[in-house]
Amino acid sequence: AQSVSQHNHHVILSEAASLELGCNYSYGGTVNLFWYVQYPGQHLQLLLKYFSGDPLVKGIKGFEAEFIKSKFSFNLRKPSVQWSDTAEYFCAVNAPGTYKYIFGTGTRLKVLA
Amino acid sequence: DGGITQSPKYLFRKEGQNVTLSCEQNLNHDAMYWYRQDPGQGLRLIYYSQIVNDFQKGDIAEGYSVSREKKESFPLTVTSAQKNPTAFYLCAIEGFTGELFFGEGSRLTVL
Numbered sequence: 001a002q003s004v005s006q007h008n009h010h011v012i013l014s015e016a017a018s019l020e021l022g023c024n025y026s027y028g029g030t031v032n033l034f035w036y037v038q039y040p041g042q043h044l045q046l047l048l049k050y051f052s053g054d055p056l057v058k059g060i061k062g063f064e065a066e067f068i069k070s071k072f073s074f075n076l077r078k079p080s081v082q083w084s085d086t087a088e089y090f091c092a093v094n095a096p097g098t099y100k101y102i103f104g105t106g107t108r109l110k111v112l113a
Numbered sequence: 114d115g116g117i118t119q120s121p122k123y124l125f126r127k128e129g130q131n132v133t134l135s136c137e138q139n140l141n142h143d144a145m146y147w148y149r150q151d152p153g154q155g156l157r158l159i160y161y162s163q164i165v166n167d168f169q170k171g172d173i174a175e176g177y178s179v180s181r182e183k184k185e186s187f188p189l190t191v192t193s194a195q196k197n198p199t200a201f202y203l204c205a206i207e208g209f210t211g212e213l214f215f216g217e218g219s220r221l222t223v224l
Contacts, residue, residue, distance in 0.1 A: 009153065032211060044203065044215040051211065090155060094211070099144055099163055100171070101213055105155035 002027045004093050006104035013081050014112050021076040021107050023065075023091030033074040034092040034101075035065055044090070050074065051096075061085070083113045116140040119204050119216035126191075126198070126223050134189045134219045136204030144207035145187040149173060149200045150218070156203065162187055191221060199223045 005024045013019060025031060035047040048059025055067040065076045074091060091104040120135045136145065144163050148156040148171075158171030162181040176195025181187055191198045201220050205213040 004155075006155075034212060036213075036215075043217045044205075044213075046212050046214075049212055092156075092213075096211075099161055099169070099207070100158065101146070102158070103148070103156040105153060 002102045004104035006107050008107045010108045012110045016080050019078040019081045023074045025072050025093045032094045035076050036090045037087045039087045081111045083111050086111045117216035119219050124221045129193045131192050136187045138206050142206040146205040147189045148203045151200050
């Protein structure tokens with residue numbers, strides 16, 4: 001069965017610090033990978049996605065993620081965070097051609113001004 | 114996404130009562146989903162539907178029921194058999210490019 005692990009449950013950073021959130025998945029076949037963000041009081045939004053091709057994916061608001069197949073990882077990065085990045089971040093995986101999307105438990109990021 | 118409407122936004126229920134959460138979409142998408150979000154547990158799949166008149170159980174379907182009589186509607190009923198129904202419920206549709214779009218959610222509290 002597919003599963004997704006996000007090992008960092010809570011992260012606190014100061015503005016301008018660099019961010020890396022871990023995401024590992026367990027599935028032996030081809031996968032589609034996603035990062036979603038939930039800002040306080042708002043609905044879940046897609047940050048970026050990986051289906052195939054260049055393993056370094058750029059998303060909105062300066063976020064990027066790198067797919068490392070050998071490590072079953074899809075870590076989210078941002079070189080310099082802002083206070084407005086305070087949110088909860090979810091990694092998700094989907095096997096192409098299936099309708100099941102599996103989410104990780106989320107990482108709450110707090111950025112101090 | 115503006116094309117997905119969940120209602121009500123907040124709902125209070127007494128123990129033993131069934132409640133139905135509405136999810137409507139006007140984007141003409143086939144696949145619709147219900148997730149439950151609890152603090153520290155992420156999103157867990159309750160049910161999903163690929164087409165009208167067809168739906169599949171997700172990982173935590175016990176105590177829930179759904180219907181898909183119309184393409185645009187996928188209501189979720191939280192039955193009295195659900196032992197811990199207090200949660201945030203999210204409806205989603207699968208976009209044409211393979212990602213999920215979410216509604217604003219319904220927060221259910223059991224008194």
